[in-house]
Structure formats: C-alpha cells, structure tokens
Amino acid sequence: MKVLIVDDEKHVREAIRYFVPWEKYDVRDIYEATNGQEAMEIILEQQPAVVFTDMRMPLMDGAELLEWLHRYSPYTKTIVISGYQDFSYVKPAIVYGGIDYLLKPLNSKQLISAAERAFQKWKEEKQERERTFRQNIQLNILRPLYWDKKLSELAGGTVSFQELEEALIEELGLPRNAKRCRIAVISLQSSGLLLKKFRGDIQLTSFVLANVCNETVSLRKQGFAFRYWHEGADVVVLFWDGVEEAEDRLLEINESLKQAYGISLDIGLSRILPFPEGVSDAFTQARQSLAERNLLLLGKRIHEYREDSSEAERTGGAKAAALLEKLGLSLLSGDIDKFIRSFEEWANSIAGTGVLTVSGLRDWEERLRNVLTKWRQEWAEGEEASRAESAFPAGMDESSNFSFERWREGLKAYILKMFSESKLSRTSDSRIVREIRDYLDKNYQQEITLQHIADRFFLSRENVSRKFKQVTGENLSDYLTNLRIDKAKELLQNSDMRLSRISELIGYEDEKYFSRVFKKATGQTPREYRKREEES
Template sequence: MKVLIVDDEKHVREAIRYFVPWEQYGVTGIYEATNGQEAMEIVLEQEPAVVFTDMRMPLMDGAELLEWLHRCSPYTKTIVISGYQDFSYVKPAIVYGGIDYLLKPVNRKALVAAADRAFQKWNEEKQERERSFHQNIQLNVLRPLYWDKTLSDLISGTVAYPDVENALRKELGLPRGAERCRIAIISLQSSGGLLLRKFRGDVQLTSFVLANVCNEIVSRKQEGFAFRYWHDGADVVIMLWSGLENAEKMLMDINESVCSAYGILLDIGLSPVLPFPDRLKDAFTGAKTALTERNLLRTGSRIHTAALAVDVPEVPGAETGELLEKLRLSLMSGDPERIQRSLEQWADFGARSGVLTLSGLRALEDSLRDMLDKWKKEWADSGEAAADSMPAFRSPLDEHGEFSFLHWKEGLKKAVLGLVTESRLSRASDSRIVLEIREYLDRNFQLDITLQHIADRFFLSRENVSRKFKQVTGENLSDYLTYLRIEKAKELLQNSDLRMSRIAELVGYEDEKYFSRVFKKATGQTPREFRKREEEEQ
C-alpha cells in the first residue's frame, strides 16, 4: 500500500508523515508532491491507495486534482487538508468522494481517524474487487460448460426452447423472429483423428479449442454459436440462425483457420435449411447423415451437405457372391498374384458406381472378413477359426487425412496376404518350426541373436535355419529381425524421451552408431531425424 502527500508547504507534509502510524496499515511507500501536476505523475506511476491533498497550490489546485483522481484513479481515497472553510473548497471534496475535509493546523487525532477510515475503506473495496474478480473467473469457466449442456439438450429435445429463448437472445445474440436454422457438425475422428493427436488424445481440450476457433468466425456477426456436444453423434456442433445462404463459405473459413493453425483439414457435415426451433433435431440428424454418409470417392471438398449425402447403392448379391467365391478359391491356391488380382476385382466392383460411403466401406470389409473366416476354417480343417486370425485393415487415409481408395486396396492386400502367410506357416511341418522361430524372434528381438543361437535353440544347423526361414516366409531371417527392431525403435522414438543409446540397447544394438546406420538404411532417416519429424507433426 502506498500514499501520496500533496501540499506546497513542507512543514505540513512533514506533520502528516509524523502523525500517522503508517506501519500499522502496512504502508510500503510514502511519496510527496508540491502541486497537482507533480501529483498526477506520481499517481500514474505509483498508484497510491490514499492521497492527502491541500486545496490551494500553484499550477494545479486541489479541486482540479480531485476531479482528475475521480476520473483517472477511481479506487484512490482522498483526504483534504486545507486552511480554508469556504464551501467552494469543501464542495469538490464532497462531489468527488473525499473521505474527510480537515482544517489546518492539522489535528493529530482527527488526521489519524481520517487516515484510518480511508485505509479501511480502500481495503474493503479491494477485497470486494478481488471477490468479484474471482467470481467472474468462475463464471467465465462455467459459462461455456453451461451452453455446451444447454444447447446439447435443446438439440436432443430434452430442453424446451421457451425455457432458454431469453438467454439465447441476451447472451448469444439470437435475433427476434429467427425462423430458420442450419446445423453443422464436426467429429474429432475426421481426417483420421489428426487434430486429436495434436492434443495428445485429449477429447475435452481438442473440442474446446475447436469450438473456440469456430466461434471466432461464427460469433463475429452473431450468426450462430459453436459448442461441444454432450451426446453421441458429434464432438462439436455449430448452430446457425443467420447468414444461412453463406453457411458453406463460413465453414470453409473455419477449415482454413484450423489448417492455418494446425495443418489439418476437417470434414464437416451441414444440414439443409429447416424451420427454427421446431426442426432443430432434424437439422442435427441431417448434418450427421451428410457427414457419415458422404461419398468417400468424391475428393476435394471437406464441406458435406445433406443434399449430396447418398446411400450405398445396392450391390447384386449374386455378382458379389461370385467375386468373393473367386477370391476364396484364389486363397486356396496360395498364389499371391492370383490372390491380389481377385481382391482388386472385388474391391473395384464395390466402388464401381462412383459412390462409397463410410457405412458402405464397413459393409465391404465385414463381408470380406466373413469370407476369410470361412476360408480359415476350411483351410485349418477345423470347426472354428482362431479368435485373432482376422486381419485389422490399415487406415485408408492418405497423409492429409483424406480417404484414398488406393491406400484402402493396398491395405487389404497386405492384410490378406499376411493372413495367407500365417496360415501356410501353421500347416506344414517345416513351417511349424519356422513359425516357432519367428515367434521366438517376436518375443526376444532385443537379445543378441545370431544364426548359431537360433540353430542351437531349435536343434538345427545354421544353414538349415537360414534356408527354411527363407523358403517358408520368403525373406531372410536377418531382414526379419532387423524389421522387428526398427519397428520397436520407431515406437520408442515416437512415444518416449529416452536417449538414443538406451533405445539402441532396448532393441538389441549395443553400438548406438551402428543402430543409427541400420535405422537410416531401413527408413531413409536417422533416428534423430525421425523423432524430430514426428514431434513436428504432433
């Protein structure tokens, strides 16, 4: 707490300094000025809690100073000490909220009593300001949560519009007479969840940031409001009640902002224009359908409208069955080229109409899994297939998070051919030994494994180990071991801060430099370059 004494008479300033027990009030600084102009400069720099001022001074008198303090430093408390009883001097102290008006010569008891009231008043107001400040912080934290919950319930139909109408108008700028609306929805799984990965998988934080980015644009002209959706079907919802004809342009602006900040484009579903508020729920359903049933083969646009959302065309059962049967027979042959041709024919047939939706994609994958399950049972001559025998198809998205039919087909081929290899390994006697060797490598790749080590463990010659592994798997044992180690190294580089020497040790290399050479030969990058790129992408 600081105080300022303003008086052109030095003995008066000294008397005030002497009479008031400053330490009792926690005063840390006492400043002096001889006129109002000097006082203004000190107030701006030191922000005193209390000002003791004379009324008649050169350059700027007390009345002018009181008026300026009232305007520019409203929290400062003032005590006037004057040698005049004239009302023209008393009036400014009353008008501008002075604590007291004391006459010279200064009376010690009166001065201390006035100072005590001023300090007490300043402390009370300070506590009230702090209480109000913390209350506002709490309200600012709770306000978004309130609107997230309220608008989610409004769209889902669990809150009636009349119950929130006034609040929508007062706080969100909903215009009177709004009769139409559109809903846009965004899923954080859009673009393969790339934005979610930027925020370490934190759904609440990611959706909060995304809603704020949306509101920077949507709320600019109070055309709507973006919020986190509390129920299933979306992560962020944008409710629009104005500028509906320009909704697509607005959503494109949002996407550009997200791309500018995070390098990611999102898929956004947009409903048709519907009556407000009666059809809010239908607008949400329309936007959801536009997003989930968008045509994956239609690239370029990330804004998907309900009018362009289509159902999966019906595929003639007989023709589909014939293609799957052809694929099954090619699997029985074990010929990789034949399997790939059959798989490509089946996949191309599924997208022949030029329309492929998310549900259509899942239906195709499910039908393929069913066929593979049946083939697996026949091949193993068993009544049931292994629970973990079905492949997990890799993500069909390209590096920009957009669906790629080519990526999808290549992923299917890799998964199916891998399944064929596994099945072949589990069948023949030589292959069973190789399967055991491979399982041993999978579990112990971090050890110092040599051909002799494997030969001794499985009671084979070194030449037999190498030859059998190559015959059955189609690759060298050393290449397979390197693959395992590099994949584990990638995982550690992506998800830990371990030193390079420690990572090298954990994946089976005692020499860090040798590990770095092997890693670069396999990936085209050094381990440090790989880690840096992964950190930049996150």
C-alpha cells in the same frame, strides 16, 4: 500500499509524513506533489491507495484533482486537507467521495483517524474486488461447460428452447426474430492428424476446435459452436443467422485450421430448417451427411445433407457383393494369383460406382472380414483358425484425406500376409519356421544369434537360414532387424525415452550401432525420425 501527498506547502507535506504511523498500515512508498498536474502523473504511474490533497494549489487545484480522480482512479481514497471552511471547497470532497475533510493546522489524532479509515476502506474494497475477480474466473471456466451441456441437450431434443431462450439472447447474441437455422457437425475421429497435434487429447482438441469455430461464427453473431456431450459428434456449430452463408463460414474455419495446423476437416451440414423447432432435425441431418459423405470425392470437405443414398452406390453394391463371394472362393483355392485378380476386380467395382460413403466403407470391411473368417475356418487348422484378426489398415493419408488406392493396397497386403501365415501351418518346415518367427517376435529385445536359434530348435545354422528364407521369402537377420526397427519407431513416437534406453529395449547394447542400423533401414537417424514425427 502507496500514498501520495499533494500540497504546495512543504511544511504541510512534512507534517503528514511525520504524524501518520505508516508501518502500522503496511505503507511502503510515500510520494509528494506540489500541484494537481504533478499529482496526475504520479497517480497514473504509481496508482496510490490513498491521496492526501490540499484544495488551493497552482496550475490545478484540489477540486479539479478530485474530479479527475473520480473518473480515472475510482478505487483511490482521498483525504482533503484545507485551510478553508468555505462550502465551495467542501462540496467537491463530498461529491467525489472523500473520506474526510481536515482543516489546517493539522490535528495529529484527526489525521491518523482519517488515514486509518481510508486504509481500511481501501483494503475492504480491494478484498471485494479480488473475490469478485475470482468468481468471474470461475464463471468464465464454467460458462462454456454450461453451454456445451445445454446446447447438446437442445440439439438432442432433450430440453425445450423456451427454457434457454432468454439466456441465449442475453449471453450468446441470439436475435429475437430468428426464424431459420442450420447445423454443422465435426467429428475428430475422421481426423487423427488433428488429434495427434494435441497428443490424442480429445477434450483439449475439441475445446480448441470450438474456439476456432467461434472466432468465425460467434464474433459475427451468426451462431455458436459448442462441444457435443454425447456420441456422434465432437463439435457442433449452430447457425441462427446468415444461414445461406453457412458453407462460406465453414470454409473459413477450415482455412484457419489449415493455416494454424496444416489440416482441413470433414464437416457435415444440414439443410436450412425452421428455428427453433427444426434444431434437432438439423442436427440429425448434419450427422447423417458427415457419416454418408462420399469418400471418393477428393478435396471436398463440406458435406451437405442429401435425402437418400446414390442409385450408383446401390447398383454397384450388388455387383461388388457378387465379386466378394468370388474373392472368397479364390482364397479357398489356394491360388494366390487367382486371389489377386479377384481382389482387384472387387475393389475396382467399388471404385467404379463413383460413390463410397463412410458407412458403405465400414459395411464392405465387415463383409470382407466375414469372408476371411469363413476362409480361415475352412483353410487353416487348430489354433490358427480361431486366432483373432487385427484391424484393417486405415485408408486415410497424412492430410486426413481418404485414399482409395491406399485402402485397396493396404487390404491386399493384409490378406496376402494372412494367406502366407496360414500356409505356414500346413507343412512341418513351415511350422518350425513359424515357431522361430514367434520366438523372435517375443524375444527381439534379447541378444539373438543364428547359432542361438539353431541350438534352440535343434537345427544346423544352414538349415535355419535356408528354411526361414524358403518359407517367408526373407532372411532371418532382415526379419529380426525390421522387427526391432518397427519397435524402435513406436518408442520414438510415443515416449521421451533416451536413445540409449530405446537401444537396450530392442536388443542393441551399443547406441551408436543402433543409430547406424536405424539410418540404414529408414534413411534417417533416430533423432531425425523423432523430430519429424513431433512436427507432423
């Protein structure tokens, strides 16, 4: 605690210093002033817990100082020390909450008793302020969670608006005359890039996203953004005012995200519906509009609800389904050129409709997976036929835009690889090469030489190289190097391991040699690659 003594008489200030046992009350700093103006400057700078003040002083007297203290330093406790019993001097001490009014000459016992009461009162109030502060912190932590839960229930139709009405008005600024609403839905699953910025932490990402939305929506008192507690969305924006401007607000949100993180998000937007009875329907519409957004409309991020799916999508779908069946037959023929032609024809028929929704994309991928499963069962043998298939390549580019070209070429490469792998099971040479490749896949972290492979599989070195090249179209050494580089990329992206450790884990004892090989393969050093991934 700090103390200030205000009196124009030096002997009075010295008497107060002398009589009060400051150490007992943990008072470390004692300041002095000769008038109210000096006192004000010290109070603003030092914020003393207790002020001892005279009433009659030059420039600014005690009454003025007490009034100023009451207004600008209300937690400070005051003890008045005066040579006058006149009520005009006593009254300010009473009005402005003085602890005591002591008359000169000072009585040491009275002074110590008044000081003790002032110190005790200040400590009690300080503890209460700290307790209230801690409670407010806890409430500020829990308040967003409370509204996330309650508004999620309101959107889902599991809680009535009447239960929340008064709290929404008082805490979130809902107008009492709100008659219309609109809802926007954002799913982080459609933007792996934003999640990557926050190392895949969906809770943290949605928290940040909700705050960004509220900087645009809540501050204008047009609505409120919250984290959705169930599946189907991550952040929901409920508009209850300015609903005609909802799309403009969402464009502003995307602009903020672009400036802060270099990305924009796809957002589903409902129609304008009556409030509050239309909230649940608006939420359903917004989710549906996001799920049914047209992936072929590049650059469009705000997807408004439409009543039914496109006629072009339905008509084109029948044609593409027939072409998908033709694609399956081309695979069964074993003619790779025929397959490529069939695949291109099928993919182009989908693009030709001009409409490809998210659900439509998933449906086509599921149909294609069924065709591939059937083909493998008829074409491949034994273990190869029953092996589980890996996930299809994603069609999103670095900016979270769907690229039909990327999706098409990724699928084609995926199937061609599967086609090549299945052919490996049909000849004795191919089976040996497959075994060699499986061995490399499992043991790439060990030191592997061509002689080592030749000895293990009872072949000459020349035979190993020739057979591997004939069957896979790739040199064995290149295959092993590419395999190791791919593993190194995974470790560089997903761990903070030292380069020397990564080098060991992928089969290179010499870190410098590993760096040279990595740069030759990727055009970047391992450190440059890691830095670029972290920045992206």
